Each structure stands twice: as structure tokens, then as C-alpha cells.
Amino acid sequence: MAEAAIDVYENEDRTFPPSAEFVAAANAGDRSMYDEADADYEAFWARQARELLTWDTPFTQTLDWQLPYAKWFEDGKLNVSANCLDRHVEAGRGDKVAFYWEGEPGDKVVLTYSQLLTEVKKFANVLKEIGVKKGDRVAIYMPMILELPIAMLACTRIGAAHSVIFGGFSADAIADRCIDAEAKLIVTADAGYRRGSPALLKPTVDTALETGAPSVENVVVVNRCNTEPEMVEGRDHWWHELMAGASVECPAEPMEAEHLLYLLYTSGTTAKPKGIMHTTGGYLTQVAFTHKYVFDLKPDTDIYWCAADIGWVTGHSYIVYGPLTNGCTSVMYEGTPDTPGKNRLWDIIERYKVTQLYTAPTAIRMFMKWGVEEPQKHDLSSLRVLGTVGEPINPEAWMWYHEHIGGSARPIVDTWWQTETGANMITPLPGVTTTKPGSATHPIPGVFAELVDDDGNVVEEGGGYLTITKPWPSMLRGIWGDEARYFETYWSTYEGRYFAGDGAKLDKDGYLWLLGRVDDVMNVSGHRISTTEVESALVDHEAVAEAAVVGAKDELTGQAIIGYVILRGTHSASDELGSEIREHVGVKLGKIARPKTVIIVPDLPKTRSGKIMRRLLRDVADGRQLGDTTTLADPGVVAEIAERAGAGDED
Ligand code: WTA
Numbered sequence: 001m002a003e004a005a006i007d008v009y010e011n012e013d014r015t016f017p018p019s020a021e022f023v024a025a026a027n028a029g030d031r032s033m034y035d036e037a038d039a040d041y042e043a044f045w046a047r048q049a050r051e052l053l054t055w056d057t058p059f060t061q062t063l064d065w066q067l068p069y070a071k072w073f074e075d076g077k078l079n080v081s082a083n084c085l086d087r088h089v090e091a092g093r094g095d096k097v098a099f100y101w102e103g104e105p106g107d108k109v110v111l112t113y114s115q116l117l118t119e120v121k122k123f124a125n126v127l128k129e130i131g132v133k134k135g136d137r138v139a140i141y142m143p144m145i146l147e148l149p150i151a152m153l154a155c156t157r158i159g160a161a162h163s164v165i166f167g168g169f170s171a172d173a174i175a176d177r178c179i180d181a182e183a184k185l186i187v188t189a190d191a192g193y194r195r196g197s198p199a200l201l202k203p204t205v206d207t208a209l210e211t212g213a214p215s216v217e218n219v220v221v222v223n224r225c226n227t228e229p230e231m232v233e234g235r236d237h238w239w240h241e242l243m244a245g246a247s248v249e250c251p252a253e254p255m256e257a258e259h260l261l262y263l264l265y266t267s268g269t270t271a272k273p274k275g276i277m278h279t280t281g282g283y284l285t286q287v288a289f290t291h292k293y294v295f296d297l298k299p300d301t302d303i304y305w306c307a308a309d310i311g312w313v314t315g316h317s318y319i320v321y322g323p324l325t326n327g328c329t330s331v332m333y334e335g336t337p338d339t340p341g342k343n344r345l346w347d348i349i350e351r352y353k354v355t356q357l358y359t360a361p362t363a364i365r366m367f368m369k370w371g372v373e374e375p376q377k378h379d380l381s382s383l384r385v386l387g388t389v390g391e392p393i394n395p396e397a398w399m400w401y402h403e404h405i406g407g408s409a410r411p412i413v414d415t416w417w418q419t420e421t422g423a424n425m426i427t428p429l430p431g432v433t434t435t436k437p438g439s440a441t442h443p444i445p446g447v448f449a450e451l452v453d454d455d456g457n458v459v460e461e462g463g464g465y466l467t468i469t470k471p472w473p474s475m476l477r478g479i480w481g482d483e484a485r486y487f488e489t490y491w492s493t494y495e496g497r498y499f500a501g502d503g504a505k506l507d508k509d510g511y512l513w514l515l516g517r518v519d520d521v522m523n524v525s526g527h528r529i530s531t532t533e534v535e536s537a538l539v540d541h542e543a544v545a546e547a548a549v550v551g552a553k554d555e556l557t558g559q560a561i562i563g564y565v566i567l568r569g570t571h572s573a574s575d576e577l578g579s580e581i582r583e584h585v586g587v588k589l590g591k592i593a594r595p596k597t598v599i600i601v602p603d604l605p606k607t608r609s610g611k612i613m614r615r616l617l618r619d620v621a622d623g624r625q626l627g628d629t630t631t632l633a634d635p636g637v638v639a640e641i642a643e644r645a646g647a648g649d650e651d
């Protein structure tokens with residue numbers, strides 16, 4: 001089996017059953033849903049779709065599966081914004097708080113469901129007025145402010161697909177995504193607060209539009225930080241000016257269940273990010289289902305907080321669509337967890353009496369480093385369920401989360417899923433599953449996973465590749481503009497199975513342990529970054545002739561990006577050049593993709609057929625004993641690289 005990014009936790013045998021008290025009050029307190037779904041998973045999902053959502057036209061067909069194309073609830077019609085907003089307001093819950101929003105500088109907004117609905121209707125009218133129609137794509141490049149979910153929901157109201165671009169991405173990344181999606185409009189803000197000062201966004205959009213994306217006709221700008229950006233006459237419009245004249249009447253348009261809801265670009269194994277397509281009915285069903293049962297959500301009393309960024313799929317599904325469909329009250333926070341102090345999260349939890357916290361292992365490891373004094377300053381007793389997502393969680397981080405945030409009593413849900421899966425796939429249910437620190441445990445009811453070996457044989461115990469064996473409602477419907485790549489990437493490796501790209505282990509008790517990516521995708525602080533993408537940004541620098549990128553183990557970020565580069569003839573190696581090359585990647589792709597280290601090397605280890613041997617470079621980066629080098633064209637190269645990298649090859 002290809003080498004996965006992290007080690008197997010061979011000796012982890014601690015178990016944590018749910019408490020009797022939790023089970024007694026849980027949304028799911030026994031195995032009945034698993035039994036129901038095992039007996040007939042289509043009927044199970046149909047029941048969830050009917051119970052959790054409101055349909056304008058009820059569906060009569062549950063699933064049409066022509067591998068690799070799934071259609072769920074195809075003849076039904078519904079509107080996402082109506083499910084998230086109108087129906088709660090119509091049921092008399094309009095005064096319920098949808099979001100307690102907190103800006104990084106400490107400014108606060110309390111937004112009720114009826115206020116949110118009004119804003120969404122107004123912005124939907126703004127969209128219509130500037131020519132956005134059903135089926136168009138709208139790019140959104142924003143900080144974590146309330147206008148972001150408002151813009152997303154307004155798109156869904158009129159059937160335009162949004163394509164949210166993470167606010168940390170570069171101008172090139174914006175241009176590429178807008179070109180690929182043929183976006184008509186970009187919604188942005190002048191800036192957002194980041195560690196105490198405005199991080200500018202609008203100038204980045206301007207640069208993106210200078211270089212390309214001719215389909216973009218208009219830019220709508222929220223004034224968040226008063227940074228007075230340049231406004232291009234005829235193209236750029238202030239959000240507040242357009243909203244001032246917008247009507248509050250805007251009926252939600254019923255959409256076909258398979259209508260495109262959004263695109264979200266994610267890194268794959270090539271240099272070009274993939275526009276993952278999610279559609280309306282199936283996506284909303286699974287997102288609402290998992291949000292309700294994985295987080296044991298009690299909409300009348302809970303204050304739920306997913307501390308992710310809406311720029312990633314976690315924010316789409318578990319800040320916007322899941323919580324609003326279920327009519328719950330959420331906290332939304334703009335800034336970083338260390339501003340103004342390292343207790344920011346715990347302070348927010350105490351003040352709002354947060355009941356569910358959903359965060360990432362990389363954040364937990366950072367909190368561990370900051371010390372238990374920070375959470376200990378605060379009363380965290382309101383918490384009921386703790387969630388984690390984005391990368392494998394190491395047992396130490398799991399135990400710290402359990403003890404110091406969960407008071408050794410709250411269930412932890414380690415949720416494995418992907419941009420492509422749309423919603424949680426493998427996770428404990430807090431009132432049912434006995435957990436083990438570091439294991440995501442089992443697939444949810446209605447999802448079926450198996451491990452296979454290199455030849456595609458099913459693995460009953462031990463290591464293998466994670467595959468999903470049946471379609472699921474929130475699965476991706478394709479890659480925007482690239483049908484062949486959809487089949488090729490996910491459905492061609494193992495016949496009849498969805499290949500996730502992750503390695504995993506099944507232990508003797510049937511628990512799943514996710515081990516990280518087995519392809520050329522790195523996971524840095526829970527963010528997916530393709531080695532190829534970083535390599536092309538490196539060779540884009542004029543001094544670089546060739547580059548190879550690997551993810552090395554990193555205690556804090558899970559993996560760290562290490563770039564090995566060969567210089568062009570006229571350039572000579574220096575620390576300055578190394579950091580200049582590193583910065584260049586930051587400019588090309590965004591800061592999150594900037595290598596931690598750039599190592600200038602005389603040559604790269606290649607097989608006789610000319611393929612770069614990343615495994616060896618990973619060994620060098622991790623300081624591990626070097627693996628088999630006999631297939632190398634020039635075995636001497638590795639020793640020389642190891643020396644330059646300052647990594648020993650003995651231990
Ligand atoms: C990894 C994030 C182990 C995995 C929702 C997957 C995880 C990739 C977990 C998807 C977890 C996510 N345990 N690994 N609980 N959650 N991953 O698309 O490698 O940003 O393939 O979606 O993150 O990352 P993506």
C-alpha cells in the first residue's frame with residue numbers, strides 16, 4: 001500500500017462510551033437508524049429528505065444511479081433559502097437568533113431569522129437587478145462577515161450557483177476560478193480584520209480582473225473596514241448603496257432537486273484546482289441530517305459554533321446550510337483565535353454559552369501549545385459536544401480536547417469527509433458510538449465504506465485505501481467543465497467504488513483509523529494543497545529550473561510544505577533567493593500554500609524513467625532513514641540533497 005502521511009496508532013486501546021445521561025437525551029440514542037439504513041438505504045435517505053426538508057414539489061423517485069452519475073430526489077422541487085429561512089419565520093420562529101456574529105475588533109451583531117430573510121431577499125433582488133439569472137455563477141471573495149452567508153443564500157433564492165473563494169487566496173487564484181466558472185459577478189469586501197488590522201481584499205480582486213476573467217461584469221463591495229478602495233466606474237458597486245434601493249419582496253423560486261447549488265474549488269493531484277459541483281436536494285438532506293445527529297443538535301436550546309471559515313466546505317455545510325436548515329442559533333466569528341488574546345475562543349464560548357464546538361486538529365494542537373491556562377480562565381461547562389475535522393487527529397490532541405475543553409465528560413465527534421462528499425461520512429454519533437482517541441470510528445447510517453488493497457481486494461482488518469461503495473445524497477455531481485476528470489479521479493481506480501484518496505486502517509473491533517492522503521495532495525493545517533500546484537508556482541519563478549514538493553511531518557500543522565528546487569544556470573544559491581522563491585509561491589497561490597522551507601539542490605532524485613521520487617524527498621524532509629534508492633538514476637543525488645537539507649540519514 002502507498003505510504004500514508006501519518007503512523008498507525010497501534011497501541012491505542014482506550015475507549016469512551018457515551019454517558020447514560022447523554023444517551024437518554026440524545027437525538028440518536030441507539031442503533032436503530034443504522035439498522036434501518038442497512039436494510040434499505042434509499043428508503044432511509046428518502047425519509048430523511050422528507051422529514052428534514054420542506055419540498056415545493058414532493059419527490060417520487062429517490063435515486064437514479066448510473067455510475068458515476070447519481071440523481072437524488074430528481075422529480076422533487078425545493079428552494080434552499082426557503083428551507084433555511086422562510087419556513088422558520090412562517091412557523092413563528094422569526095425572532096429566533098440565527099447568528100451571534102462577532103467581529104475581530106469586538107463589534108457584535110445579533111441577527112434573527114426574520115432579519116436574515118429580509119437581507120437575503122434584498123440581496124437576491126440586487127442580484128437580479130445587475131443581471132444575474134438562474135444558472136449563472138457568482139464568485140464570492142469575502143471575510144467572515146454576515147454579508148457572506150447573505151450573498152450565498154441570495155444566490156440560492158434565485159438559482160444562481162455561488163463559488164466561494166477563500167479570502168486568503170491570491171489574485172491568480174481568483175482569476176483562475178472566475179475564468180473556469182465563467183463567473184458573472186464577484187461579491188467582495190474592501191477588507192476584513194485579521195490580527196488587529198484590515199487585510200485587504202478588494203485590491204486583490206482588482207489585480208485578478210486586470211489579468212483576466214472577462215466574464216466578470218460587476219463587482220459588489222461591502223465596506224467592512226473603511227479602507228477606501230478604488231472603485232472602477234460602471235463595474236464596481238457598494239453593497240450598501242445597492243441594498244438601500246432594493247425591494248424586500250422576493251419570492252423563493254422552487255428549484256429542481258438536482259439544480260446546481262454551488263461550486264467549490266479544491267486541490268487535486270494536478271496543477272488545476274477542480275470545481276466540485278454540489279446540487280440542491282441531496283446536499284441539503286445529508287448536511288441537515290449530519291448536523292442534527294452528529295452534533296446532537298437541539299435547535300430550541302443550543303448555541304452552536306463551527307469555528308471554520310466559510311471559504312472551505314466545512315463552513316458551507318456546517319456554518320451556513322446545516323445550521324440554518326435545522327433552524328438553530330450559531331456563533332460566527334470574523335478573526336483569528338489569538339486576537340486580542342490566546343483565550344479568544346474560550347471567551348466566546350463562555351459569553352455565548354456555546355453548546356457545540358467544531359474545530360480542527362491543527363487548532364487543537366495550537367491551543368495545546370498555548371497552554372491549559374487559557375481555557376482554564378473560562379467557564380466551558382455549557383459545551384455538550386466537541387467536533388473535529390480536516391485531518392487525522394492524533395490521540396494526544398484528542399485527549400487534550402477531551403480533558404481540557406470537554407471536562408473529561410463530553411463526547412468527541414471526529415468527522416471524516418471531503419469537499420467532494422459534501423457532508424460528514426465517517427464519524428461517531430455522540431449518543432451511540434463508543435469512541436477511541438484518534439479513530440473516526442464508523443460510517444454514518446446510509447453511508448457504506450470499505451478498505452481495499454492495491455489489487456482492489458476488500459481488507460477486513462489492517463491497512464488499505466478508503467473507498468465508498470454506494471452513492472450518498474450529498475456526493476459531488478461532477479467536476480465543473482471536466483467530465484472525464486470526474487470519472488478518472490474518483491471512479492476509475494477501483495471498479496464500482498468511489499476512491500477517496502485517503503489511506504486508512506481497520507482495527508480488530510472494526511474501527512476506522514484515517515491515515516492521511518495517499519496521493520500528491522498535502523494537508524497543511526487541514527487545508528488541501530496539491531504538490532503539483534506548488535511545483536508549478538515554484539517553476540514560475542525566473543530563477544527556478546525544476547521543482548519537487550513534498551509534505552513533511554509537522555507537529556503543529558500536520559504536514560508542512562517543503563520545496564526542493566534546481567536553479568537555472570545563471571543563478572546561484574543564497575538564503576535570500578530561497579526566501580524570494582518562497583514568497584513568490586505566496587503571491588501566486590496565497591499565503592497558505594507558501595512552502596515552510598525552500599531547499600536549493602543540485603539535482604532531484606529520479607527514477608530511470610524520469611519520475612521524481614517524492615518518497616525519498618519526504619524521507620529527507622522527515623529526517624528518516626532513507627528508503628530504497630536502487631531504482632534511482634543517480635543514487636548519489638539523495639545523499640547530497642540530505643546534506644543540503646541538513647537532515648541526517650542515520651537515525
Ligand atoms: C482529510 C474537509 C482524517 C482527508 C472537510 C480528506 C480527515 C481531506 C478528516 C478532505 C478526519 C478530513 N480524519 N482525515 N476527521 N477530515 N480529512 O476537502 O485526507 O478540505 O481526504 O474537506 O481532509 O479535505 P477537504
